[in-house]
Amino acid sequence: MTADRRPQRDPRHPDEHFEPYELDASIPWPLLGIAVALGVWGAATLFDTRRHEERAQVERIEDTRLATGQAVEPGHALFEASCATCHQSNGLGIRRAVPPLAGSPFVQHGPELVANIMLRGIDGPIRVNDALYDGHMPSFASVFTDVEVAELASYVAARWGENDRVLEAAEAAELRGRVSDLGSFRGGAGVAEDTGLALGDQPPFASGTLQPVAPEISALIFEGRGGQWSCASCHGDLGQGRENTPRLAGLPADYIRKQLHDFAAGRRLNESMAVVVAELTDEEKQALGAYYSGLRVPSNARPDLGGDLERGEQLAREGDWSLTVPSCFSCHGPSGFGVAPEFPPLAAQHAAYTASQLAAWAGGQRTNSSLDLMEHISSALSAADRRSVADYLASLPPVPAGTGDTLAAQGEDR
Template sequence: MASSSGLALGSQPPFVAQTAVSLSPEVSAMIFTGRGEQWACASCHGDLGQGKENVPRLAGLPADYVVKQIDDFHSGRRQNESMKIVVASLTDEEKRQLGEYYAGLRVPSNAKPELGGDLARGEALALHGDWSRNVPACFSCHGPSGFGVSPEFPALAAQHASYTASQLAAWVGGHRNNSSLDLMGRISRALSDADRRAVADYLASLPPVPAGEDAQIARIGERP
């Protein structure tokens, strides 16, 4: 069976290291070696932004979304003490370069279902939602195949299941408050724990944003 991207479901896109992004020496150091009290992005998120377990995959996320998350860690709308230290002294230009760097990475997924979730239930939630609980389909906001809609809605496809589930739980617990109109908070609270594990596992099973698809990633307010 083929997905809307033209890839067979479960297949991997070709490896592309990155699109052409000009990184300053300071930003390159921050990504790969760290800078002062700021440890390297790669030390947690991987050399190619692939992430691991409860650390998110950054590869292929829209640049504007990455910048927004950096700002939200700085302001406290997202709570993470490690990230607060990392982003504390970033300039707007450094944020832009980081966002564009990770947006340009196209690497195979190392995510997989790991929470024992019901994949059929997860697929149903992603594709159709559960209107008996006022839960819309994930893909109605996050785009076909979960590839994201910049800048507000990140790619969900190939994100690590533990990370996705932890963020849903953070919205439930009030530890994350950076969703417009509390949309994700309301959705997360409407889902059961089993549903959160199911949809997280299903999304982890999907192929990531494919190489060469940059121009096809939707942006809010743009029409073809």
């Protein structure tokens, strides 16, 4: 094999195909123009995308103001933050659960009555526009100042009651002093009786804390059986729960029955519940579910975990798609009232219990959620997020009696 005797090129010298004009040639102006245009277009697109949500919110608020003929109103922000969760931003409420404000005779009577209801709350059935609602609206006396009560009541009465009377803060303060010791209105009939106002045909008040129950089921609830302790010993006499023990009042009957089955089968792990359900028959599980689903009990839950309530509200109402987490309400219904039988009410559930269950799903100790949704959602949330959403849900009013089942019937009219 002969050696290659061709001369080697000195790397310091240019290649033989080198053209001198290559070093000094500039980028063609048309190509440079296209590149600049694309850069400007890309930057503008990113800027618009970032501002899209903010602008959409501004436009929705502006549309509301145009539709109502009103300028900037202090009560609007208060309503969206504290009332729209139940009554909805359009004031139409929730079918068979939360009465509408639009066209309501209660609202048409003016801001004084609206403020009175805000300060006292309503417990019991009311009739609005020929539809019956039976629930519990809590008092907001400890939530709002006199100025805020006046602003919010005036806003609601003007927008949905066509009543332009403006309530003054001093009037709200005087009203607060008069009603501070009266407790909740006893349904629509109680509002009419206490105020002397004509509010149409209102149903009589009946306590929702007394449910018919067979003697043997009553014994299970209040006395226990054999080595089983009673349901009430942990969950309270009215199923209101406490701290890390869940509220049962208002949960759908089929959901309660499923959880009892899951405890018995080991799909949910809790030593106390395993003992309680060990000897329960299917009929007894169904009867217990029916009893607790019919209870209407005021909330004793509190946001006591130190969570960020604003962040909790965002997760509950909007979710966080940067974490691929949908809103709680997209599955559990408006205001967290539940969609039977798979998705229980979350409203007024104890914060410690909700946070502990989210942690159990995230850690793999609980695996019985529908479609395995909660395992993914809980794992995506930080511990701080779990505390925040648990605190926010604990701040909501409880589900009205019976609506955990009826909210699933989406085709029914209000």
